[in-house]
Amino acid sequence: MDSGSRSQVAFKNLAQLNEREAKEQIESLRKEIEYHNYHYYVKNSPKISDEAFDRLFHRLEELERRFPQFDSAASPTQRVGAKPVSRLKKVKHAVLMLSLNAVSSEKEVEDFIESVRRNGGEKEEEFVLEPKFDGFSVELVYRKGDLEYGATRGDGESGEDISANLRMVRQVPLKLQGEAPEFLAVRGEIYMSRTGFQELNKQRIKNNEEAFANPRNAAAGMMRQLDPNRIKGGPLGAIFYDILRIEGGPRLDSDWDALRQMPKWGLRTDEHNKKVTSIDRIIRYHHRFQEQREELDYEIDGIVIKVNRFSLRERLGTRQRSPRWALAWKFSPKKEITRLREIVVSVGRTGILTPVAMLEPVNVGGVTVSRATLHNIDEVRRKDVRPGDIVRIERAGDVIPEVVKRIDEPAKKRQSEFRMPKECPSCGSRVYREGAYWFCPAGLSCFAQLTGHLIHFASRSAMNISGLGEKIVKQLVRREMVRNLAQLYRLPVEEIKQLEGFSDRSAEKLYASIQQARRAR
Ligand code: IVH
Numbered sequence: 001m002d003s004g005s006r007s008q009v010a011f012k013n014l015a016q017l018n019e020r021e022a023k024e025q026i027e028s029l030r031k032e033i034e035y036h037n038y039h040y041y042v043k044n045s046p047k048i049s050d051e052a053f054d055r056l057f058h059r060l061e062e063l064e065r066r067f068p069q070f071d072s073a074a075s076p077t078q079r080v081g082a083k084p085v086s087r088l089k090k091v092k093h094a095v096l097m098l099s100l101n102a103v104s105s106e107k108e109v110e111d112f113i114e115s116v117r118r119n120g121g122e123k124e125e126e127f128v129l130e131p132k133f134d135g136f137s138v139e140l141v142y143r144k145g146d147l148e149y150g151a152t153r154g155d156g157e158s159g160e161d162i163s164a165n166l167r168m169v170r171q172v173p174l175k176l177q178g179e180a181p182e183f184l185a186v187r188g189e190i191y192m193s194r195t196g197f198q199e200l201n202k203q204r205i206k207n208n209e210e211a212f213a214n215p216r217n218a219a220a221g222m223m224r225q226l227d228p229n230r231i232k233g234g235p236l237g238a239i240f241y242d243i244l245r246i247e248g249g250p251r252l253d254s255d256w257d258a259l260r261q262m263p264k265w266g267l268r269t270d271e272h273n274k275k276v277t278s279i280d281r282i283i284r285y286h287h288r289f290q291e292q293r294e295e296l297d298y299e300i301d302g303i304v305i306k307v308n309r310f311s312l313r314e315r316l317g318t319r320q321r322s323p324r325w326a327l328a329w330k331f332s333p334k335k336e337i338t339r340l341r342e343i344v345v346s347v348g349r350t351g352i353l354t355p356v357a358m359l360e361p362v363n364v365g366g367v368t369v370s371r372a373t374l375h376n377i378d379e380v381r382r383k384d385v386r387p388g389d390i391v392r393i394e395r396a397g398d399v400i401p402e403v404v405k406r407i408d409e410p411a412k413k414r415q416s417e418f419r420m421p422k423e424c425p426s427c428g429s430r431v432y433r434e435g436a437y438w439f440c441p442a443g444l445s446c447f448a449q450l451t452g453h454l455i456h457f458a459s460r461s462a463m464n465i466s467g468l469g470e471k472i473v474k475q476l477v478r479r480e481m482v483r484n485l486a487q488l489y490r491l492p493v494e495e496i497k498q499l500e501g502f503s504d505r506s507a508e509k510l511y512a513s514i515q516q517a518r519r520a521r
Helices: 019-042 050-066 106-120 194-206 215-223 255-265 279-295 310-316 377-383 447-458 470-478 485-490 493-498 504-520
Strands: 090-092 127-133 136-143 146-152 158-160 183-192 236-247 274-276 300-307 326-330 334-347 352-364 367-373 390-395 402-407 432-434 437-439
Touching (some): 106 310, 127 236, 127 279, 194 215, 377 402, 447 470, 485 504, 493 504
Antiparallel strands (some): 127 274, 127 300, 300 326, 390 402
């Protein structure tokens, strides 16, 4: 496409344009802007200056305002402002979105290769290797090159329509480049960069909003929210790795063909894709990424091994939910050794008492860990861990770090065994035992349970009260401003203003979101 030149041309006065000319210009501007977005956001090599781009963009905005009959959800101007919705619609996927069988040992990978050889009956099987992106899996559907809709994976058969949110992600093309097929459904991952994630969390904490636990949750949270404007310009990226269905397009015989074709349409693929034929290369690839995963700006939790040729895929077929031609080889959990300083007991929202290991802080795969769960008293006994011991801890993905075993120090005199307290460490009530667990019977009159309850209540999976995070809940409980849910709902804005770290504005915001949750009950 000849792009640089037209942007230099002075545009004709709007009033002089007839409908046909306007339509033509709108269409060509949309194409051109998408083309430049692609070079800017996907290729990282802009073809025109920012000013020239802005000129194109403003011209398109003007034309669309004047000729609303040509409005289209696929217009790049739609990335700038979209209406919030009250709930996400359901959509059925073009093709069942399968998941991957996941393994964690070399032996299981050998078994997989062996079964492909046995059941496929080819001379030399080719495998495509890719990192396994730890993001949010989506389906995008293009008709005649225009983005028709995008959906979450959901249960694999149908997902939620998140088109409006996806349109805000710069690396999601609204129009395909080059010659587009009649119909195209692709699968990819929306992810948040590590740096973007940290920035976003800093911002959220400043605004008294709850921080996201990890980049995957952040990406998922952004993708499933109801107001697309909150995504605008955010740190989300897209990587595509699978063509689910294509009609009226080029002939593709293999995954490798698909991976070479997608970028030509503007669908970004990962630069680390590899085609191999030997198990040695697969093992090397896995080791390399296990070592280097922290250097990437996005999170990965393993590698994916896929049979390359589609003819062989067909012969192998699929199981109920996962194909026989692909496998996820997860990374082993990150491990570290450190000293256990003391064992404390934490009380959860349901009253369960959990022994928690307080550790000498240690870096486990890029994250500083100073607490790890010991689950329950039986586990503490079984592992025989005591304060002062050296322990091995593991962190698999984003789950809570866990103490897995004690490292023996033969000559050392150890401290005495840990015992569960007789009383709740938070409220002093006498605790009782049920199976492996101890409970505090006090319910919401126990501060720890009340705190846990309120945090859960405000969380995204429950009432989603933005601005009511752990720190604030703790203040409310400690100052005895809130003793139950009803009191939270009645909390006057004046009292919120008294809390640490609140301005008038942020207090009003929190008050409004509590009232919104109250109405939504
Ligand atoms: S291929 C049949 N390649 O991991 C499935 N999936 O259950 C074909 N995932 O949600 C998918 N990175 O969306 C493939 N490089 C990659 C991937 C990948 C992440 C996701 C997939 C699914 C999950 C596994």
